[in-house]
Amino acid sequence: xxxxxxxxxxxxxxxxxxxxxxxxxxxxxxxxxxxxxxxxxxxxxxxxxxxxxxxxxxxxxxxxxxxxxxxxxxxxxxxxxxxxxxxxxxxxxxxxxxxxxxxxxxxxxxxxxxxxxxxxxxxxxxxxxxxxxxxxxx
Numbered sequence: 076x077x078x079x080x081x082x083x084x085x086x087x088x089x090x091x092x093x094x095x096x097x098x099x100x101x102x103x104x105x106x107x108x109x110x111x112x113x114x115x116x117x118x119x120x121x122x123x124x125x126x127x128x129x130x131x132x133x134x135x136x137x138x139x140x141x142x143x144x145x146x147x148x149x150x151x152x153x154x155x156x157x158x159x160x161x162x163x164x165x166x167x168x169x170x171x172x173x174x175x176x177x178x179x180x181x182x183x184x185x186x187x188x189x190x191x192x193x194x195x196x197x198x199x200x201x202x203x204x205x206x207x208x209x210x211x212x213x
Contacts, residue, residue: 078116079123086125092117096131100158100180132156133165142171153210157181164207175209 085092094117101112117127131137142152153172156162157179166173177198178190184201185193192212193201202208 077111078119082120082123082125086120086123089126091126091128092120093128093130097129097134098132098158098161100160132158132161133168135165135169138166138169138171142169159201159205159207163202163209164205167207167209172210174211174213177212 094113097114097117098112099114101110117129121127138154141154142149145152149169149171153174154162154166155174155176156166157176159175159181163173163175177185177193178187181201182189182191185197187193187197198212
């Protein structure tokens, strides 16, 4: 990454990195240009020996704080998202029901146009890849 020098200096000073949005995937950019997502940057900081404090999806603290803020039991909350890693796997691990928007960011992996539903086989394969099954798929 273009941040190696900065990371080296920060690690030498034992500075932790706070990653408040540890996404690895984002909607495609024009021309499908490669982008550095916060999750990639934080992972590289760790690879170089730095300490990272994560907060946000898919980490359970994010979901627990949201549910606590609503003052409702988890069973009465529905997380909605289109990322298997950030939304579905995170919600499942936190015990929060989740509606997966299949025609969103994962549509190419599912072999469907944006906005459509996948075949049962394609959805099953994606769920197996992430070891998480959404409560609902739309």
